[in-house]
Amino acid sequence: xxxxxxxxxxxxxxxxxxxxxxxxxxxxxxxxxxxxxxxxxxxxxxxxxxxxxxxxxxxxxxxxxxxxxxxxxxxxxxxxxxxxxxxxxxxxxxxxxxxxxxxxxxxxxxxxxxxxxxxxxxxxxxxxxxxxxxxxxxxxxxxxxxxxxxxxxxxxxxxxxxxxxxxxxxxxxxxxxxxxxxxxxxxxxxxxxxxxxxxxxxxxxxxxxxxxxxxxxxxxxxxxxxxxxxxxxxxxxxxxxxxxxxxxxxxxxxxxxxxxxxxxxxxxxxxxxxxxxxxxxxxxxxxxxxxxxxxxxxxxxxxxxxxxxxxxxxxxxxxxx
Numbered sequence: 064x065x066x067x068x069x070x071x072x073x074x075x076x077x078x079x080x081x082x083x084x085x086x087x088x089x090x091x092x093x094x095x096x097x098x099x100x101x102x103x104x105x106x107x108x109x110x111x112x113x114x115x116x117x118x119x120x121x122x123x124x125x126x127x128x129x130x131x132x133x134x135x136x137x138x139x140x141x142x143x144x145x146x147x148x149x150x151x152x153x154x155x156x157x158x159x160x161x162x163x164x165x166x167x168x169x170x171x172x173x174x175x176x177x178x179x180x181x182x183x184x185x186x187x188x189x190x191x192x193x194x195x196x197x198x199x200x201x202x203x204x205x206x207x208x209x210x211x212x213x214x215x216x217x218x219x220x221x222x223x224x225x226x227x228x229x230x231x232x233x234x235x236x237x238x239x240x241x242x243x244x245x246x247x248x249x250x251x252x253x254x255x256x257x258x259x260x261x262x263x264x265x266x267x268x269x270x271x272x273x274x275x276x277x278x279x280x281x282x283x284x285x286x287x288x289x290x291x292x293x294x295x296x297x298x299x300x301x302x303x304x305x306x307x308x309x310x311x312x313x314x315x316x317x318x319x320x321x322x323x324x325x326x327x328x329x330x331x332x333x334x335x336x337x338x339x340x341x342x343x344x345x346x347x348x349x350x351x352x353x354x355x356x357x358x359x360x361x362x363x364x365x366x367x368x369x370x371x372x373x374x375x376x377x378x379x380x381x382x383x384x
Contacts, residue, residue, distance in 0.1 A: 065369055068129035070144060071136035072120055074227050076159050078109040079358035080133055085116055085375030086379050087362065091370075093128045096121050100189055105374050124148070131155040131368070133361055137211035138162060143296035154370050156189045157361050163191040164257045175364040177373065178333075179205055179261055184367045192364065194358025196277060198256040199288040201261050202315060203348035206308035208265035212294060215271040221278040222352055229379035234279060245279045251275045285324040286352045294344035301337045301344055309335070313374045314355065314363070329359045330379045354379065 067084060068139040069077055084090045095105060096346040099123035106113040108120075124132065134141040141160040145371055156172075163172035173183045175190040176198065184190060193201070197207060207213040224240050234240065234247070238349060252275055262269045296304065302317065308313040316334040322334045326347045350356050359377055366375050 064091045065089055066091050066097065066128055066130045066155075067094045067365075068092075068126075068132040070096045070124050070132060070134050071140070072097040072105070073100050073108050074135055075353055076357045076361075077135040078112075079353045080135065080361065081105060081109060081116075082110060083354075083358060083362050083376060083379075085112070089371055092118060094125050094160050095119075096124045098122060111252050112215070118262070120224050126151060128161065129154055131365055133365075134158040134160060135358075136160060139214050152188070155187075155365070157364055157368075158190065159192045159357055159361055161194065164191070164193065165260060167297075171198075171285055172284060175360065176201055176259070176261065177360075177363055177367060178202060178309070178315060180282065180313075181264065181367060181373075184364055185370070187368060190361075190364045192357065192361045193257060194254040195286060195350070195352035196222065196252065196275075196288070197257045197261075197356060198274070198356045198360065199286045199333070199348045199350045199352075200254070200273075200290065202335060202350070203288055203290045203346040204258075204262060205265055205344075206305045207292065207294070207344075208222065208262045208269060209308060210304055211266050212296065212304075213269060213271070214293045214303060215261060215292055216268060216292040217274045218290040219276045219278065221280040221285055222286045222295055223280055223282045223284040225284045225353055232359055240279070241280055243279075243281050246276055247279060249276050250274060261289060282324075284351055284353055286348075287324050288348040288354060290346045290348070291340075291343045293342055294339070295342075296339070296344065298339040299339075301339060305335055305337055314377075322347065322349055324349055326381055327355070328381055329354065330381045331355045331374075331377045332381070 097120040098121040138161040141162040172189040172191040173187040334349045
């Protein structure tokens with residue numbers, strides 16, 4: 064059994080992680096750290112887990128009883144935590160923040176998008192889990208980049224309110240978000256850095272613009288990204304390119320019909336749809352921002368790091384209604 068610790072156990076991503084790991088056949092959750100909730104039952108914060116676990120929050124992470132830790136803290140907090148705490152070399156780290164996603168001198172984290180870095184993830188001790196928008200957009204674009212076919216791209220992506228985290232803000236509370244839609248951080252979203260980094264990794268010398276308009280949606284969870292770029296492939300060639308690229312990746316499916324968001328909610332799936340429109344290729348990419356865009360992908364990475372089947376504990380069912 065893999066003994067797992069979670070740091071920052073009270074947020075949305077930690078809640079999803081707990082729901083997955085409590086049912087993972089190869090995991091024993093040994094420590095869930097939350098300074099503000101130390102001593103309280105997990106179910107007092109993640110109330111849907113009432114009856115599923117009697118675990119309580121710990122004030123500190125006990126590194127003597129873990130094989131792997133998930134860092135589920137806000138951006139900047141993971142780097143602070145690892146600076147202040149000594150983690151033994153044999154303990155694997157999966158960070159769900161933005162802190163280690165970009166390549167930099169001294170950064171020994173592997174970028175954990177299995178659909179491009181699976182073999183590197185298998186050998187890694189430290190993983191930087193991708194962002195939710197970044198995951199959806201990269202799944203839409205990496206087959207084109209891998210085929211050296213990606214040109215300037217325009218992306219519009221809408222996300223649910225859980226993407227803003229658990230702490231209420233002026234744009235995430237119900238009375239503002241309900242029956243409302245808005246654009247934010249146009250052309251400057253923080254996930255653009257990791258997206259461009261991956262595209263350059265696959266398509267050497269890629270320097271075209273990735274024009275990204277993020278949208279706040281009036282729903283709870285899920286991301287729909289629509290991207291288009293000039294492309295000389297036919298419809299049949301584009302579909303074959305995407306199906307060939309993802310044929311060995313268990314969580315990505317190419318749909319033959321225009322999909323909808325409920326097909327991925329509560330799952331680790333990525334659903335992709337491609338359609339040729341004159342000289343442009345339209346790509347629609349759907350994920351659950353909390354699962355494939357965060358906690359599910361983190362478990363997918365853990366499975367690879369420990370030599371398990373990639374989909375172990377992740378055969379989650381979507382919600383039809």
